[in-house]
Amino acid sequence: MSVTTHAFQNTLAYAQQCDAHDPLHRFRAEFHLPQHAGKPALYFCGNSLGLQPKSARAAVEQELDDWARLGVEGHFQGKNPWLYYHKLLQEPAARLVGAEPDEVVVMNSLTVNLHLMLISFYQPHREANGTRRFRILVEGGAFPSDQYALESQARLHGLDPDEAIVEVHPRTGEHTLRTEDLLATIARYGDELALVMMGGVNYYTGQCYDMAAITEAAHRVGAYAGFDLAHAAGNVVLRLHDWGVDFAVWCSYKYLNSGPGGTSGTFVHARHARNKELPRLAGWWGHNEAERFLMQKGFQPMPGAAGWQLSNAQIFPMAIHKASLEVFEAAGGMEALRAKSERLTGYLEFLLRDYQEHAARHRPAKALPEVQIITPSNPAERGCQLSLLVPEGGRALFQRLTERGVVADWREPDVIRVAPVPLYNTFEEVYTFVQLFYELWPDSVA
Template sequence: MNYQNSLAFAQEQDNLDPLKHFKDRFYFPQVNGRDAIYFCGNSLGLQPKSAQMYIDNEMYKWANYAVEGHFKGEEPWFNYHKLLADGAARVVGARPQEVVIMNQLTVNLHLMLVSFYRPEGKRIKIIMEGGAFPSDQYALETQVKFHGYTPEEAIVELFPREGEHTLRTEDILQSIREHGEELALVLMGGINYYTGQVYDMQAITKVGHEVGAVVGFDLAHAAGNVPLQLHDWDVDFAVWCTYKYLNSGPGGTAGAFVHERHANNPDLPRFAGWWGHDAGSRFQMKKGFMPMAGAEGWQLSNAQILPMALHRASLELFDEAGMANLRAKSEKLTGYLEYLINDVHVGKEVLEMITPRDPQARGCQISILVKQNARELFDKLMEAGIIVDFREPSVIRVAPTPLYNSFEEVYRFSEILHACLEGHS
């Protein structure tokens, strides 16, 4: 696309955008009496206007049915999680029986590690991205200690080459091969939270399996952001949250994927709870855990109905928009953002984009390294009504989200960035 640094160009793109009407289906926070330019969906997605209706439906059941809401009405709570399976599967490229919405991301990660990190003999190592989000670091650190190893001997962290900000795919694959005989697990983020880099999940999975390792992904920044094909890529397991790009509320429920070749294996080790037990005999309260078929067999407790209702509202919007359409718009939005950042002249020398330039290697997010007084620039942007995200020590993450952001907002951001950079030192 031939971009232009003009308001008229941005407005023309918005007029041509088949997804433009979705913007009106979200609430935007107010700054200085106006809708903020909200480029922070990578941290917390906006509230769909339909979310209140879904919550009200469940509150009505609670008020009128109380405990019988588990079994009465058109959508009883007993099977409420099943209402989300098809939509969630479409988001992550899975079969419905391979996904389940439950718990929180790190809880699900620990549950997956119980089943899929099975160190034995010399095969004890885990490969992960260096500087991964702390939840993943802490989960893996404590899991290897639980098995009697130290993080130093069991965890291999991958870092970019000197002078670079992102990992090269060939370096990831080479490390997997080098540690192959000692490798039990590869666990990577689908997208790096700091740089916005999309990892080649298909290639990583293929090489991980070639050396005999299990391969899983934390999709916190990938689910609802980039197209995923977990089943076809032969990924063993994955986990994700729903409060970022999936717009399902602060601290919202989470998801898990288990490939069907594992999901229907009742002998696979796991930590069990009664909601994962065979539904037909669940209320007989007998000893002897019998897992449900599919990913549902990893459930622990009663479904979180209110968070799930919020997630249902969002999934319906994703189904209506379609991931392919969202991805096409996302590539144009981030491409326009990159173009405008490169076209900034005043203070340009203090900015460095550390997100890959290849559209296929990034999602909605552009990370900008600010070489001088980064926090000061971030504060100026926020005061001007631009809600973005700051990560220590000096990165501003900017994430125009295709479901509710526009080209005009990207243009306005560049104007405000230019103004904020005047006199910045």
């Protein structure tokens, strides 16, 4: 389905018709929906925490039962032997991000995995011509955890973060980055650049970056390219192997619906994942599994991303993640979800603009300040999130929406983030949200 706004209609009947013909509508019943005043809340916060799959409880109880029944033997005799649990997640996780199975491993948490990747892929040094290759390029306003990780890695190498880290900001008066500006900055720093490390989708604006073009530009100047996919995995179609991305990390608790603090995924491209000489921090579970229980010195990494594992699997969060990945598989994967997502988010954008235009035409004397959608309109440049800049009364409006059963997200100083997720949100919910938005806003401004 292509996103053509002229096909949309600002009516409840139209929204309900879209839901009736939605092939993914049945998956809404696979999730627990938070309640408000005796009916489902309007939950548009999957970009912060995805909803609980109903299958998650049984998945965890299976592992609890095996632990109670078998004790330590659950590592070998359980229904899903814990010794190899991470392998159960490998193929569905790889399909989710467009990778070969051995390029992906699920382990740890996101920032831990980011640090593991930075140890391997951020190695400041001097080139043969004497040029110091030490800079890291990142988008201005990156998620704080990424900023802190990069700052500490720079200091680990004895560098001043203010000198080592290059931030690329939008042009004056703009909210999102232009791809040509990113590529030009990469070219400008050239052989001083060691690493390009960006979010795949910016958490604040919802902008999806052209990861293929960024990776190509980084490689052209001899730098590595890595991405934090916290807001991209499970949200947009990814082709990490084909794009040649060097590494990527992501969490599982946002669009991947795997519970608060859920386990993380890591991608290492095959050309690195099978390179045993690449610097890394080592741990027992990354050691050659054929000799792991010989308990000897001398680290021999497993081939593939699994060679970056430190410790044995976190079984309970991985059980939830396994249950969620099974829902993604049943839904037909990211291509099917993305088709609905583009239409669902397109409908949200259409309704917001339609109400704004109607108010300007029919109530010019009482027209509200314009809601600025700072997320790109081009579906290729965004995921399902729209970031709404509300210039007056935004905080009060957000509070009123919350009181009426809307679960969205407020970001200082004036942005409401709204993310209609294709697995469990509906067109009718989007329609109802926009109705409430414009019903409550005048009182918030007043």
